[in-house]
Amino acid sequence: MRTFLRHNALSLAFGLLFLVSLAGQSVAGWLQLNDLQSAEHFDTVSWTAYVASSDFAVDVAENWQSEFLQFWVYLMATVWLLQKGSPESKELDKAGRESDEDQKVGPHALPDSPAWARTGGWRTRVYSSSLAIVMGAIFLGSWLVQSVAGWAAFNEQRLQQLQVPLAWSDYVRNADFWSRTLQNWQSEFLAVGTLAVLAIYLRQRGSSQSKPVGEPHGATGIEG
Amino acid sequence: MSPLRLVIRLTAVAAVAVLVAACGGAQDPDVARVATGLLDAVDSGDGAGACALLAPPVRTELEDTSGSPCAEAVLEEDVGAPSDTTEVEVFDTMARAVVGSETLFLSRFDGRWLVVAAACDPVAGKPYDCAVGMP
Incomplete structure (x- = not known):
């Protein structure tokens, strides 16, 4: 235990x-x-x-969607985009999806590699992006839930103010939907970008998200 | 079940639950019953019956502004004629009922739907102007 x-x-x-x-x-x-x-x-x-209620559902979902979007974007961006000196970045010559040998798939798989990494074909292609697929699906699902719950909560408020409710198709173009969405997105992107940059110069001894304390600022792709 | 499948399944269940919750209330028959009940009661001169279908703050407001008991004051209001045609939209604790050409707004009080605004006229681009309403 x-x-x-x-x-x-x-x-x-x-x-x-x-x-x-x-x-x-x-x-x-x-x-x-x-x-x-x-x-x-x-x-x-x-x-x-x-x-x-939709009030609670929209408040929960609007944060969920932005968090999962943050990690999905980060996951995809860090395949191609590099940051010299950051432990969040790969080494500077490794931009892209890398070779099968580097990724240990197909004939390069290890004896204890996941089965779908070994088999090749569509299974290996799907498994090679499975984290992004699931994170992206949760983001889209949460965003859909936010749109529906936000629509219901917004219309409840409109009815309290003796106004005609909006259709869902109008709500997803309404300022309330985009205000809820973008206020979360901006903070997520700021936090991730800040971590990637500050980790070039600052350290947290013992954390997997930081370089070792004595590692030079220019060292890239090294985690503690 | 693998963790990935569990996450996907839970997300799908949550999405469906919210969709059902958001759309399911739109068919609440109690909203139509209370809305038409108010128009029927006023039309037949049953002031007490009409007041029983008004939310407590609306009853108080009606008495305060008219200076007479709710059962008398409500019969002075032009809440509109009864009709068999009713359209209802429900969003959580609020609802709108369109009975014939009349629009009424309702809310839940102690689990019951009650009218919070009646005798409403539409105003282009603005909220309805309702003779009977909340303080």
Whole structure:
């Protein structure tokens, strides 16, 4: 048991942080919504009704989509784009998808390589991009959920203001949808870009995301 | 099941759940029943019955602005004629019902749909102008 915890501490810790944060968000969002409802003389809602509402769904989904987009873009960008001195970048002569030998696929696979890396053909092609495919699918799914839940929450607000609801096709062209979307995108791109650049000159001893403390600033593609 | 398949399946389930939740409420028959009930009650002179279908803040506002009990004041309002034709749109706690040529807005109070605005006139590019409404 202790070995299992030690070997999976990163995923377990982040899973726990996710659940605690989501629970906290549900309580804070519920209290915030009921403040607004009371101020406008509408009835308050229960916590269970809130977590099943479009208000909660859109607030969750808009952050999910941007996080998964961030990692998808980073995954794809780091295939081709380099950053001299950054541990986030590959070595400067390795831009691109690299050779089968470098990637240990097909005849170059190791005895314990994943089966789809060994077989060749479409399975190896799919497996070679499987992380990006799944991250991209979760991004698109979350963005779709944001658009539908945001549409419902926006129309609920419009009805409170005695306005005609919008069609979904109009909502995805509305400023509310794009404001929710872009305010998340800009912060994700800033954070990733900042990490890639600051990691050239700054260190975190012991972290896999940093170069070793004594590594020169110009060393590229080296993680601690 | 592999972790990848689990993630894909959970995402698909979440997306479908939200789509169903967002669209499913649009058929709520209680909204149409309350909206037509208000028009029927006013049309038949049943002021108490009409007030029972108004949200509490709307009843109070009606009494405050008219200076008379809700059951009398509501019968003075031109809420429109009853009709069999009803279109309903529901988004979470709010709904709009179009009964014939009349538009009413409803919200949930203690789990029941009640009217929060009636006798509404459309205003181009702006919210409806409603004679009966919230404070």
